[in-house]
Amino acid sequence: MNPLDQKIEAHYHKEGLFEEILTRLENQNIDLKRLQRTDIAGVDEFHVRGAAVSKELAKTIDIEGKKVLDMGSGLGGPCRMLADEFNCTATGIDLSPEFVRTANALSKLVGLEDKTFFIQGSAAQLPFEDNSFDVIWTQHVQMNIPDKQKFYGEAHRVLKSGGHFLYYDIFRKKDGDILYPMPWASEEALSFLIKNDEMAQIVENLGFKPLSKTSQTETGIEFFTSLLAKVKQYGPPKLGLNVLMGESTVSKLTNLLAHLEKGLLMLESGVYQK
Numbered sequence: 001m002n003p004l005d006q007k008i009e010a011h012y013h014k015e016g017l018f019e020e021i022l023t024r025l026e027n028q029n030i031d032l033k034r035l036q037r038t039d040i041a042g043v044d045e046f047h048v049r050g051a052a053v054s055k056e057l058a059k060t061i062d063i064e065g066k067k068v069l070d071m072g073s074g075l076g077g078p079c080r081m082l083a084d085e086f087n088c089t090a091t092g093i094d095l096s097p098e099f100v101r102t103a104n105a106l107s108k109l110v111g112l113e114d115k116t117f118f119i120q121g122s123a124a125q126l127p128f129e130d131n132s133f134d135v136i137w138t139q140h141v142q143m144n145i146p147d148k149q150k151f152y153g154e155a156h157r158v159l160k161s162g163g164h165f166l167y168y169d170i171f172r173k174k175d176g177d178i179l180y181p182m183p184w185a186s187e188e189a190l191s192f193l194i195k196n197d198e199m200a201q202i203v204e205n206l207g208f209k210p211l212s213k214t215s216q217t218e219t220g221i222e223f224f225t226s227l228l229a230k231v232k233q234y235g236p237p238k239l240g241l242n243v244l245m246g247e248s249t250v251s252k253l254t255n256l257l258a259h260l261e262k263g264l265l266m267l268e269s270g271v272y273q274k
């Protein structure tokens with residue numbers, strides 16, 4: 001791993017993550033032998049609006065039965081959802097060995113280990129053949145990757161001709177200081193924000209054809225406002241993203257919300273075709 005990726009991996013690292021999730025499930029008297037995907041939905045989708053937005057994104061194309069690659073797959077929730085609800089075969093690649101270990105173990109616990117596969121590696125250097133996936137999926141990952149050309153270039157390379165590239169991401173909306181910590185970076189040195197137009201230019205130069213894009217900023221603001229109010233009233237959830245973001249969860253979420261409200265950052269999802 002290069003020195004920057006090591007720092008990013010350390011930012012996300014949570015020792016004993018899988019075991020902590022098990023303990024938190026047991027503390028809620030959830031029988032691990034009957035564990036449902038929904039029991040872990042609060043923690044296994046690490047992006048604004050969790051499982052709800054992933055389902056919306058999946059429905060923007062005919063994804064049924066497709067072979068999907070999730071670039072920066074985290075704990076694997078989106079891959080399990082695609083396997084379970086859309087009969088996809090889903091592979092995830094992530095920088096964090098601890099996230100990959102947890103993703104594979106969670107898939108086994110919910111009986112999806114034959115349809116979801118997680119490996120450690122860099123999304124900027126994919127260990128896959130050209131033209132090998134029907135769908136490339138990525139959510140809230142490129143902000144950690146300085147070389148956007150490589151990241152989107154790899155997505156394009158491994159996607160089959162006619163296949164779809166689906167993204168849901170955080171972009172810079174206008175110039176101005178960004179305050180950290182953010183959920184993806186405890187300090188500015190780990191963050192590489194670009195504008196959505198810059199991404200569009202890179203991917204269109206690679207040969208991707210734009211099919212649709214959706215602003216997700218307003219729904220993201222509503223989600224955070226209600227989440228932070230709930231945390232204030234009832235305390236942190238028993239199994240939420242606080243498990244991944246630790247003690248700085250509230251400052252990370254408050255910062256992100258403030259930047260969305262001020263119009264410095266924005267959320268957008270979209271679909272391209274190769």
Ligand SMILES: C[S@@+](CC[C@H](N)C(=O)[O-])C[C@H]1O[C@@H](n2cnc3c(N)ncnc32)[C@H](O)[C@@H]1O
Binds near residue numbers: 071075
């Ligand atoms: C905010 S999380 C999103 C995880 C997942 N996409 C989701 O939405 O649940 C960002 C993820 O990107 C991963 N990541 C960051 N840089 C990466 C890289 N160069 N290659 C692969 N994964 C990377 C991190 O380890 C982390 O799991």
